[in-house]
Amino acid sequence: MSNWLHTATPEARRAFYGYGACEGQGADEHMRDFLAAAYIDAQMASSDALHRNEDFVRDPHQELPPSRDASPVRRECEESEPLGPVPRDAHWPRWMREDNPRRYGRDDEIRMHVEDFMPELGDLLDQARPHEHMGEELGARWVCPVATCDHSFCPHALSRSHALAVRALGLDDIVVNGTGGSDERLDGSNPRLFLRCIDALAWLHLQEHLLSIGVRLTWPHPRERYWEPVAWWLEPDQPSPRYAPLPQAVVRLCARLNRNDEVESREVRDWIQVKTLRWARRGQHRARVNITRLRREARTRREDLVARMFEAGERVLTVARGLMQRRRQDEELLVGWRLEHAMHSAYLKEGRAHASASVLASARVPANE
Ligand SMILES: [Zn+2]
Ligand SMILES: [Zn+2]
Structure with a gap:
């Protein structure tokens, strides 16, 4: 049984459980009350969670690529200090870093x-x-x-x-x-x-x-x-x-540079895809968390509203109408996050359709959802 029935008027409970019409109540009116009570119940019962519980668990995957084996421990660097020993490129993918022969x-x-x-x-x-x-x-x-x-x-x-x-x-x-x-x-x-x-x-x-x-x-x-x-x-x-x-030397050089260019372009392109997908994944997650939070808050507000209205002796139909209005306002709060969610989901869908398996893996985007 839903919580809201505890606070509801006997009339509302009667309508909800489908008992016969009250004294002096027409059949239409009774049916209306029944539907209103059913609506209230549906609104109270919906959990509205877009967000799975495990999404709240911290992502166990490490986002940054590991530092070079030989690099010293990272530390804060004074403004005036020369850049020498402090690795500033640890957040770069390996192929972009200094030890790359194609640099x-x-x-x-x-x-x-x-x-x-x-x-x-x-x-x-x-x-x-x-x-x-x-x-x-x-x-x-x-x-x-x-x-x-x-x-x-x-x-x-x-x-x-x-x-x-x-x-x-x-x-x-x-x-x-x-x-x-x-x-x-x-x-x-x-x-x-x-x-x-x-x-x-x-x-x-x-x-x-x-x-x-x-x-x-x-x-x-x-x-x-x-x-x-x-x-x-x-x-x-x-x-x-x-x-x-x-000269043969220049022909060979040219071929080598073009080959490097091709490999490097592919890597850079993939890296941009990875960053886009990570951004989309985080954005989708953020939108889901916020939508879930707003929905939960809205449900609490609806419960309060229903309880207060019944307490004030409002009829079940009036309560249902008040609830509808509140529901509309609550939905408006969600519009921005819904758009965010749709946008990021579209990027992820695009990525799943076209990105290579290794790009998806680097972006920690599951291949299907
Ligand atoms: Zn000359
Ligand atoms: Zn000359």
Whole structure:
């Protein structure tokens, strides 16, 4: 027997147990009372638990990947302390951490390749712009840094081929005739363009060196307002490689980097999936806990309401109506959490349908629910 019957009026109890109509009560009225009592009983009896008991038990699985075996014990680190011995990456998946042989980026790998063949150009991407290397001791010329090359040029006396190269960049107007002889020179009246032109000529030359070992250099066009960084690329990756056949070393390097890229992309993608699923799992859990809590609180309030109304001598029909209204208000409180629950459940459903078994396992998401 439900608790609420203890507090109910005799009339309500009578209606609930389906006894005959009271004195002076019509059959319709009696039926209404019976239904009202049944409604009250149903509302009082529902447990409404979305949430299983074991959900309240602490998740025994460890969320963080284990720290590296060799790493020192974690401790709090002073603000001013250098980052050295304190492992800051313990929350990263293993493959992201420092001991990963694939930690080198593409630029580093290309740098090592370049250093093997032309040590002078290894730090090209970090070097100052070429015009900054022009000095008195070099005769105010830009001199190629490669030891085996004696290429150089002077912006105030361009050779024929250099003048052509500048024109080929679409910079006809900056090549002017020298005052004295037949030499052409770069016009310095726009200093920014002048310097960029020197840079472009230098990079144009360095690119020839790099192309011979299968590396392509890109640099900003002198007229470009956006100053893109100097960058290098592997020639076998280009849609139309310049030199064929390319050195075997660079072909192998390229294949290895692309393979690493593929593996790493897959790992990162999986890791994002794992994080999404963990977020969804926690969100679903949080929504369930809150929905259950709100429902339990609401049930207590309904019990109070019913008891108070019967105590005040209200008729069973009035009590049922009051209860309906309270029920509507209670449902409104749940709307937000219901939406949360639906959203997170949809993510989990999506994940179960598409994620790999290992992703589901890392996210501690059971494959079926
Ligand atoms: Zn050179
Ligand atoms: Zn040249």
